[in-house]
Amino acid sequence: MTIAETYSVVLVLLTAVAAGLVGSFALMKRMSLAGDVVSHIALPGLGIAMLLKVNPLAGAATALLLGTILIWELQKRATMTTDVAIGVIFTAALAIGTVLTPSEDLIEALFGGFQGLTLLWFVAGVLAVSVVVAFVLAFRHKLILSLFSPELAAATGVNVSRLNLYFLLVFSLTVLLGLRFLGSLLVGALIIIPAAIGRQLTHTLTAFLVMSSLASVLSVLIGFSISRFYPHLLIGHFTLNLTLGPAIIAVATVLFLLSLLRKKT
Amino acid sequence: MLRLSGVNLLTVQNLTVRIEDKLIIDGLNFELAPRERLSILGPNGAGKTVLLKALLNLIPYSGQISWAPEVRLGYVPQKIDADIHLPLTFTDLFRAKCMSLKVSTADLNKVSNSIGLTKELLATPVGHLSGGQFQRGLIAFALIGNPNVLLLDEPTASVDEPGEEHIYELIHRLQQEHHLASIMVSHDVSFVFRYATNVLCLNRQKICFGTPSEALSADVLEKLYAEPMGFYHHDHEHHPNPDASTLTGG
Numbered sequence: 001m002t003i004a005e006t007y008s009v010v011l012v013l014l015t016a017v018a019a020g021l022v023g024s025f026a027l028m029k030r031m032s033l034a035g036d037v038v039s040h041i042a043l044p045g046l047g048i049a050m051l052l053k054v055n056p057l058a059g060a061a062t063a064l065l066l067g068t069i070l071i072w073e074l075q076k077r078a079t080m081t082t083d084v085a086i087g088v089i090f091t092a093a094l095a096i097g098t099v100l101t102p103s104e105d106l107i108e109a110l111f112g113g114f115q116g117l118t119l120l121w122f123v124a125g126v127l128a129v130s131v132v133v134a135f136v137l138a139f140r141h142k143l144i145l146s147l148f149s150p151e152l153a154a155a156t157g158v159n160v161s162r163l164n165l166y167f168l169l170v171f172s173l174t175v176l177l178g179l180r181f182l183g184s185l186l187v188g189a190l191i192i193i194p195a196a197i198g199r200q201l202t203h204t205l206t207a208f209l210v211m212s213s214l215a216s217v218l219s220v221l222i223g224f225s226i227s228r229f230y231p232h233l234l235i236g237h238f239t240l241n242l243t244l245g246p247a248i249i250a251v252a253t254v255l256f257l258l259s260l261l262r263k264k265t
Numbered sequence: 266m267l268r269l270s271g272v273n274l275l276t277v278q279n280l281t282v283r284i285e286d287k288l289i290i291d292g293l294n295f296e297l298a299p300r301e302r303l304s305i306l307g308p309n310g311a312g313k314t315v316l317l318k319a320l321l322n323l324i325p326y327s328g329q330i331s332w333a334p335e336v337r338l339g340y341v342p343q344k345i346d347a348d349i350h351l352p353l354t355f356t357d358l359f360r361a362k363c364m365s366l367k368v369s370t371a372d373l374n375k376v377s378n379s380i381g382l383t384k385e386l387l388a389t390p391v392g393h394l395s396g397g398q399f400q401r402g403l404i405a406f407a408l409i410g411n412p413n414v415l416l417l418d419e420p421t422a423s424v425d426e427p428g429e430e431h432i433y434e435l436i437h438r439l440q441q442e443h444h445l446a447s448i449m450v451s452h453d454v455s456f457v458f459r460y461a462t463n464v465l466c467l468n469r470q471k472i473c474f475g476t477p478s479e480a481l482s483a484d485v486l487e488k489l490y491a492e493p494m495g496f497y498h499h500d501h502e503h504h505p506n507p508d509a510s511t512l513t514g515g
Contacts, residue, residue, distance in 0.1 A: 028348070028352075028353075030348070140361075141361035141362075141364035142361070142365050144357055144358065144361040145358070145362065148345065148351070148353060148358060148391070149342065149345045151318075151323060151342060152340065152342060152345070152406070153365075154321070154323050155321045155323065155340040156365050157365065158365055199350070199352065202352060203352055203390060204352055204354070204357075205352050205353060205354075205357050207352075208352045
């Protein structure tokens with residue numbers, strides 16, 4: 001493994017920790033669907049950046065920032081149409097993104113891939129993970145109050161609307177971190193599925209956060225190993241196409257199904 | 266007229282609240298003195314919960330709501346639709362409130378004990394608690410940060426009848442012990458007679474204000490609920506039939 005690839009592996013594992021933490025709160029805030037589709041809006045950004053021959057991640061970051069503010073505004077209105085609007089806008093983003101993205105790059109934009117990282121991107125990635133983890137640790141108490149009761153949190157002096165914006169920005173930053181490896185279709189799953197596993201297996205908040213991060217790291221570790229050593233796994237007459245993103249999410253899904261075997265009390 | 270407004274914990278002047286162009290509260294004036302126990306009585310949709318939310322600055326309003334600088338508020342909401350699957354315990358919530366308010370967690374045990382919350386209950390996910398246990402948790406939550414004014418929105422709404430009595434007794438005891446002033450939305454006229462020092466009858470506007478025995482005449486109650494009352498029970502000691510003295514309000 002080259003040094004550039006090592007950077008990649010370390011960063012995707014760190015991203016998994018961030019995804020587990022953010023996903024735990026996203027799940028408790030009942031925004032798993034909104035959270036999943038927010039990643040789709042990265043696609044038009046990727047597509048436009050590729051067309052303009054600028055850094056795809058810069059395009060994705062811009063699109064995610066706009067999408068975050070849009071979701072935040074929709075959440076504040078809290079009307080019956082919010083779900084509809086989210087459904088329409090973000091599936092439209094997927095369609096527009098698919099139209100815009102050059103076809104040779106489309107699969108990678110949708111499903112991610114694995115390539116080495118320069119030291120600069122690695123450092124930037126580690127910094128972004130640090131921001132996500134620091135936010136969750138520093139704001140966990142306010143997040144807990146606001147997800148238990150936004151009204152009670154506000155009465156305790158928490159600016160719930162601002163907190164929601166911060167959370168969505170951190171969520172989008174996590175999406176951006178995972179985008180390169182998992183693509184815009186699958187990165188949301190790395191945030192939600194490990195949290196669902198954590199929720200299934202634990203009863204206390206701390207255990208939940210730890211278990212979600214662990215499930216996320218385990219999914220990435222096993223998924224990476226499979227895609228590295230068996231990228232085209234032959235089973236009978238079928239060849240399984242195990243690139244990084246799909247392999248990680250397939251592993252996470254299997255872990256989730258296994259977690260369902262444990263009866264919840 | 267000389268008025269000692271400086272001694273009031275709260276002065277509300279010409280409070281008007283509209284929600285989506287609908288007038289919910291119209292030109293309300295009242296005051297809250299230290300250690301006063303004010304009950305708010307009114308029919309469904311009278312604006313009682315909206316009034317508490319305006320007092321907490323959770324919704325927009327016009328007019329003036331002036332809290333004295335020394336006031337620290339504790340709030341007990343009507344009910345919380347807490348997700349039964351949340352892995353949160355009241356210990357998590359108490360700590361979260363302490364951290365958010367930047368106050369010490371040292372008094373948490375004392376608060377929990379005074380409410381009768383055992384260690385087991387504190388460690389149980391909130392979705393698994395009974396209505397009464399949950400309500401006690403919310404009251405303890407309100408007491409964190411050492412408030413001197415409690416705002417309570419029908420604190421027994423999700424509690425069964427015997428539990429309701431315990432919750433009222435608990436609140437009364439805490440008010441006595443901590444010298445708390447309070448504003449409580451209640452639908453229970455017998456409670457108002459027993460524990461409130463003043464009552465504010467609200468049906469969009471102020472219908473009455475004063476001590477319960479002065480303010481709550483049969484005429485006022487009839488006007489408040491806009492239909493003739495069968496009777497109401499005014500008994501300080503004994504309530505053989507609690508239903509007879511209970512009005513359903515919201």
